[in-house]
Amino acid sequence: MSNAADAIRARGFRKWYEARLIEAHVHLVTAFLCLIAVLAVIEMGGLFRNVERTLFVLACVAFLGAAGAWNWRRYFRVIGMAQYLSARSDCPACGAYARFEVLYTGPREDRDGALGDDAALLPAMQVRCRKCGAEWRL
Numbered sequence: 001m002s003n004a005a006d007a008i009r010a011r012g013f014r015k016w017y018e019a020r021l022i023e024a025h026v027h028l029v030t031a032f033l034c035l036i037a038v039l040a041v042i043e044m045g046g047l048f049r050n051v052e053r054t055l056f057v058l059a060c061v062a063f064l065g066a067a068g069a070w071n072w073r074r075y076f077r078v079i080g081m082a083q084y085l086s087a088r089s090d091c092p093a094c095g096a097y098a099r100f101e102v103l104y105t106g107p108r109e110d111r112d113g114a115l116g117d118d119a120a121l122l123p124a125m126q127v128r129c130r131k132c133g134a135e136w137r138l
């Protein structure tokens with residue numbers, strides 16, 4: 001995952017947020033496709049017909065299950081990070097949503113543990129409202 005601050009600086013928050021929503025939902029759809037594929041492989045039957053068939057079915061289920069689980073987890077990570085920043089993107093002075101520029105970044109403190117492992121990937125950002133010039137930490 002690229003640094004969110006650099007991406008927001010380059011493209012703006014709205015486009016960054018839109019891209020994260022699309023990315024997250026691609027992972028969600030992929031997770032469901034993996035689930036359907038696992039069920040289809042099991043539904044094909046022949047699990048205990050012979051050793052080769054059993055190994056094939058088990059390998060498919062293991063691979064598709066792992067891919068589905070990874071995509072499922074990834075969906076929540078990406079959408080969680082996007083929602084975390086979105087909820088803090090209103091200017092505290094004028095209320096303008098997502099109209100800010102990133103001034104500088106620093107290490108993020110995750111006191112409430114809301115970000116978990118993602119705190120390291122999401123630096124704290126000092127931002128300035130483009131409408132009224134107020135600054136706040138995102």
Ligand SMILES: [Zn+2]
Nearest residue numbers: 091094129132
């Ligand atoms: Zn403002």
